[in-house]
Amino acid sequence: MIKDSLIAVEEAKAILRQQEYMRKTVQLPLKEAGGRILATSLIAPVNIPAFDQSSMDGYAFAYDAWKTGDTLRVIGEVPAGRKDLLHVNNGEAMRVFTGAPLPDGTDTVIMQEHCSEENGILTLSPKNLKAGDNRRRIGTDIRHGDLALPANSFLNDAAVGFLAGLGFCTVPVYATPAVALVITGDELQQPGEPLDFGQVYEASSTMLQAALTRMGISQIKVFRSPDILEETIQVLQTALSSSDVVLLTGGVSVGNYDFVVKAAEHCGVQKLFHRVKQRPGKPLFAGRKDDQPVFGLPGNPSSVLTCFYQYVWPVLRKFSGHPDNLVTFTAPLSTPFEKTVPLTQFLKAVYKDGVVEILSAQESYRMSSFAVCNCLVELKEEVRNYNHQELVTIHLLPSYG
Numbered sequence: 001m002i003k004d005s006l007i008a009v010e011e012a013k014a015i016l017r018q019q020e021y022m023r024k025t026v027q028l029p030l031k032e033a034g035g036r037i038l039a040t041s042l043i044a045p046v047n048i049p050a051f052d053q054s055s056m057d058g059y060a061f062a063y064d065a066w067k068t069g070d071t072l073r074v075i076g077e078v079p080a081g082r083k084d085l086l087h088v089n090n091g092e093a094m095r096v097f098t099g100a101p102l103p104d105g106t107d108t109v110i111m112q113e114h115c116s117e118e119n120g121i122l123t124l125s126p127k128n129l130k131a132g133d134n135r136r137r138i139g140t141d142i143r144h145g146d147l148a149l150p151a152n153s154f155l156n157d158a159a160v161g162f163l164a165g166l167g168f169c170t171v172p173v174y175a176t177p178a179v180a181l182v183i184t185g186d187e188l189q190q191p192g193e194p195l196d197f198g199q200v201y202e203a204s205s206t207m208l209q210a211a212l213t214r215m216g217i218s219q220i221k222v223f224r225s226p227d228i229l230e231e232t233i234q235v236l237q238t239a240l241s242s243s244d245v246v247l248l249t250g251g252v253s254v255g256n257y258d259f260v261v262k263a264a265e266h267c268g269v270q271k272l273f274h275r276v277k278q279r280p281g282k283p284l285f286a287g288r289k290d291d292q293p294v295f296g297l298p299g300n301p302s303s304v305l306t307c308f309y310q311y312v313w314p315v316l317r318k319f320s321g322h323p324d325n326l327v328t329f330t331a332p333l334s335t336p337f338e339k340t341v342p343l344t345q346f347l348k349a350v351y352k353d354g355v356v357e358i359l360s361a362q363e364s365y366r367m368s369s370f371a372v373c374n375c376l377v378e379l380k381e382e383v384r385n386y387n388h389q390e391l392v393t394i395h396l397l398p399s400y401g
């Protein structure tokens with residue numbers, strides 16, 4: 001019998017949070033950088049706006065030189081994109097369009113709806129017009145040399161637009177890690193092949209590739225190993241030498257054919273923890289070799305994915321510069337729930353209209369409930385009974401967060 005050395009979920013998560021890893025950076029074309037984290041601060045290389053410009057279609061003139069009742073002589077027009085700076089004298093106006101450079105000698109634009117032009121003479125009927133109205137001044141959004149975005153900014157769609165507006169073509173972002181999957185199990189058959197008695201279709205590599213791809217991770221290698229220690233060691237060595245992060249599936253429990261922990265030890269992976277007080281995913285293994293996180297995900301596909309979301313996802317996000325976990329909050333239960341084990345339970349559930357419903361089919365060999373859930377409910381190790389409408393912690397799955 002082995003010593004029962006299970007650790008609590010929070011302890012396991014705290015150990016992982018303490019781990020620091022060297023993060024690589026990469027210069028990406030700006031159009032591919034959405035959703036990434038900026039690796040260094042960016043300084044504005046130009047003013048935005050780059051010149052005083054009109055924010056309306058109308059007429060530009062010098063406000064202080066004009067009195068109510070005066071007409072102005074229209075001397076020409078400036079569309080957006082005109083490259084020469086024209087001059088306007090007092091008593092004159094220039095037809096201008098949105099985004100056009102304001103001519104020298106003007107400071108105000110009257111909207112065309114509030115004036116009329118006939119034979120080059122402009123009659124103004126301003127509505128609360130003040131000096132400087134409808135003018136966008138140079139550098140009022142950001143000045144040349146100012147901080148455009150600090151390091152570690154999340155590049156949302158607007159940030160990409162902001163940087164494009166400043167003229168950036170490429171940006172430095174944290175690289176997403178290269179991930180190696182090591183799929184263990186003699187019983188596994190590839191989908192598309194006939195299934196013999198005793199075999200199961202290998203589901204976890206496809207599932208993890210989908211999850212990793214959704215995270216923007218594109219360097220994914222899949223290795224396979226039979227349940228033989230020497231081969232597991234060999235495959236793990238290859239996986240370690242060709243990736244930043246290694247995820248093994250299966251073979252992490254205590255059976256005679258579970259070699260993942262031994263193989264990890266043999267390959268110099270330092271154990272962070274093995275076995276967590278949770279269901280599913282109790283036999284979870286986490287370790288690191290130098291700067292490489294290594295996870296042994298318990299083989300049942302539902303355990304694989306639960307452990308991936310709870311433990312691997314935050315580590316991968318941290319690698320890519322993201323500080324966050326899954327979106328987590330509390331919601332009332334739609335029905336009472338009785339726990340059967342003194343473990344933290346992660347249960348497939350649907351959160352809708354402010355209420356969370358725990359689904360049936362929770363056993364870790366069953367994927368049918370996982371396939372239709374949008375969150376995992378986390379029930380506490382020490383609590384046995386949950387009442388109707390009792391608040392429980394829910395973790396929204398990444399696609400819903």
Ligand SMILES: Nc1nc2c(c(=O)[nH]1)N[C@H]1C(S)=C(S)[C@@H](COP(=O)(O)OP(=O)(O)OC[C@H]3O[C@@H](n4cnc5c(N)ncnc54)[C@H](O)[C@@H]3O)O[C@H]1N2
Nearest residue numbers: 185200201202203204250251252253258282298299300303
């Ligand atoms: N005596 C004990 N037995 C088990 C314990 C325990 O504490 N004591 N824990 C159980 C729990 S909980 C889990 S979870 C499993 C995890 O074991 P392994 O990581 O060694 O996983 P396997 O035995 O290799 O596989 C478990 C199950 O999942 C199927 N599987 C594995 N890989 C895939 C895949 N890529 N695609 C589809 N299905 C897969 C496999 O056929 C098994 O049915 O251990 C329990 N046992």
Ligand code: MOO
Nearest residue numbers: 280281282303364
């Ligand atoms: O926890 Mo295991 O992951 O029940 O099947």
